Amino acid sequence: MTIRAFVFDAYGTLYDVQSVLERVERACPGRGALITQIWRLKQLEYTWLRTCMEDFANFAVVTRDSLVYALHVAGVEPAEALVTELEDAYLHLTPAPEAHDSLRALEGHTRAIFSNGSVAMLDALVLNTGLKGLLEHVVSVDSAKVFKPSPKAYALLEPVIGVPPNETMFVSSNGFDVAGAKRFGFQVAWVRRGGGPGTAPADAGPTDMFKAQRLHAEMLNAKPDHVLGSLTELVDLR
Amino acid sequence: MTIRAFVFDAYGTLYDVQSVLERVERACPGRGALITQIWRLKQLEYTWLRTCMEDFANFAVVTRDSLVYALHVAGVEPAEALVTELEDAYLHLTPAPEAHDSLRALEGHTRAIFSNGSVAMLDALVLNTGLKGLLEHVVSVDSAKVFKPSPKAYALLEPVIGVPPNETMFVSSNGFDVAGAKRFGFQVAWVRRGGGPGTAPADAGPTDMFKAQRLHAEMLNAKPDHVLGSLTELVDLR
Numbered sequence: 128m129t130i131r132a133f134v135f136d137a138y139g140t141l142y143d144v145q146s147v148l149e150r151v152e153r154a155c156p157g158r159g160a161l162i163t164q165i166w167r168l169k170q171l172e173y174t175w176l177r178t179c180m181e182d183f184a185n186f187a188v189v190t191r192d193s194l195v196y197a198l199h200v201a202g203v204e205p206a207e208a209l210v211t212e213l214e215d216a217y218l219h220l221t222p223a224p225e226a227h228d229s230l231r232a233l234e235g236h237t238r239a240i241f242s243n244g245s246v247a248m249l250d251a252l253v254l255n256t257g258l259k260g261l262l263e264h265v266v267s268v269d270s271a272k273v274f275k276p277s278p279k280a281y282a283l284l285e286p287v288i289g290v291p292p293n294e295t296m297f298v299s300s301n302g303f304d305v306a307g308a309k310r311f312g313f314q315v316a317w318v319r320r321g322g323g324p325g326t327a328p329a330d331a332g333p334t335d336m337f338k339a340q341r342l343h344a345e346m347l348n349a350k351p352d353h354v355l356g357s358l359t360e361l362v363d364l365r
Numbered sequence: 366m367t368i369r370a371f372v373f374d375a376y377g378t379l380y381d382v383q384s385v386l387e388r389v390e391r392a393c394p395g396r397g398a399l400i401t402q403i404w405r406l407k408q409l410e411y412t413w414l415r416t417c418m419e420d421f422a423n424f425a426v427v428t429r430d431s432l433v434y435a436l437h438v439a440g441v442e443p444a445e446a447l448v449t450e451l452e453d454a455y456l457h458l459t460p461a462p463e464a465h466d467s468l469r470a471l472e473g474h475t476r477a478i479f480s481n482g483s484v485a486m487l488d489a490l491v492l493n494t495g496l497k498g499l500l501e502h503v504v505s506v507d508s509a510k511v512f513k514p515s516p517k518a519y520a521l522l523e524p525v526i527g528v529p530p531n532e533t534m535f536v537s538s539n540g541f542d543v544a545g546a547k548r549f550g551f552q553v554a555w556v557r558r559g560g561g562p563g564t565a566p567a568d569a570g571p572t573d574m575f576k577a578q579r580l581h582a583e584m585l586n587a588k589p590d591h592v593l594g595s596l597t598e599l600v601d602l603r
Contacts, residue, residue: 157567158567160567161565161566161567161568161569161577164574165565165574165577165578168578169578169584172410172413172578173584173585175410175413175414175416175417176413176514176541176544176545176585177585178413178416178417179413179416179417179511179512179513179514179515179545180514180515180516180544180545180548180585181515181516182548182585182586184586192584192585193584195584196581196583196584199581199582200564200565200577200581201564201565201567202564202565273417274417275417276414276417276418277417277418277419278418278419303414306414306418307414307417307418310418310420326438326439326440327399327403327438327439327440328399329395329396329398329399329439330399330570330571331399331570331571331574332568332569332570333568333569333574336402336403336569336571336574339399339403339438340403340406340407340410343434343437343438344437345434346407346411346430346431346433346434347411347414347415347418347420347430348420348422
């Protein structure tokens with residue numbers, strides 16, 4: 128099957144969600160790792176729970192709510208100024224080191240982001256990080272009022288990009304997104320940087336627990352078509 | 366409003382899911398806590414993801430899949446004999462110490478379990494632990510083909526127990542279940558044993574990370590009507 132479009136997950140795939148750690152640690156010295164990991168874990172959890180509950184709120188709300196939860200866990204008062212400072216980090220995430228070059232190498236194909244992020248968050252992010260000119264489309268789940276991996280979310284993509292799922296390479300580092308996209312009918316590439324997290328130590332701390340929960344192969348009855356070490360390998364799938 | 370029925374979540378509320386730790390530690394020395402916590406965290410995650418993906422498999426499948434995931438994380442080969450030995454622990458969970466007495470004290474009201482568990486798992490569990498005779502109904506999400514907190518799951522309850530949600534006290538230790546049940550229209554009591562987990566240490570290990578992710582108040586736009594320290598306090602809500 129010819130691949131006519133490459134569609135990228137944003138958070139964790141084109142962008143490093145761990146890059147918020149520096150700002151969190153500066154604001155909450157000694158508790159940066161704990162807050163960063165609980166924040167991301169609960170952020171994803173709230174997307175799934177709100178989808179299950181049929182009680183959608185956009186990713187800006189979910190990102191703020193999960194941050195407040197993480198601050199509570201760490202015993203930090205979620206003061207308005209602190210929350211505002213930290214949630215801003217999601218508009219300035221560091222792109223994966225190979226993101227620009229990899230997108231450039233795919234020029235001539237349709238290149239798009241498909242993300243849980245709200246329209247406003249994604250627009251700011253691609254502008255702030257110089258990826259805007261390397262993408263033909265930036266598509267949010269917003270208008271479906273559900274988050275990934277709901278099929279109602281993935282169904283938004285084809286009408287926007289004009290390429291059917293079986294001619295689209297869906298690229299994600301997130302195992303749940305890989306499973307959802309594959310089940311929906313996309314060609315799927317799982318980006319597993321560094322070959323995966325390896326075995327967790329018995330006394331796994333917050334960052335190890337994040338990796339343990341998020342970076343191993345999921346038992347979800349839908350396998351990716353390709354497993355890549357980085358976005359650089361996408362040129363071989365054109 | 367008169368309360369005519371008390372409906373209990375099973376895993377974490379009437380039963381201690383942490384009671385599997387002893388068997389896991391015996392089978393996998395030194396890695397019991399890591400495996401136990403990842404197992405439970407992924408077990409819940411898979412219920413939410415399968416609900417979002419519209420790809421239901423019952424709780425026995427989800428329990429086995431999440432156990433295999435947890436064993437992979439810990440570097441333990443998921444041999445058939447080991448998996449079978451450990452998943453059996455879910456049929457012999459230790460009831461909360463106050464469970465029997467608290468159910469007995471509510472005699473005269475309709476008492477029911479409403480759980481993500483499969484029909485077969487729940488039937489075995491209440492029989493093995495002596496709770497069977499203290500419950501008028503044991504209701505599984507199975508026939509809705511979704512898990513909690515989907516409203517399609519909670520909707521199964523009234524036709525079985527014959528009591529409408531606003532006359533039913535829904536009792537759960539699980540924050541997501543509290544939010545889902547409240548949003549559906551139940552009276553809700555959140556059982557927060559020991560007053561909650563307290564602040565997590567900066568170097569939180571597997572068990573602290575489990576508590577950090579699961580036992581704090583959820584930011585999900587639906588608050589319980591009552592917060593209890595144990596099931597013993599339910600008699601005051603009759």
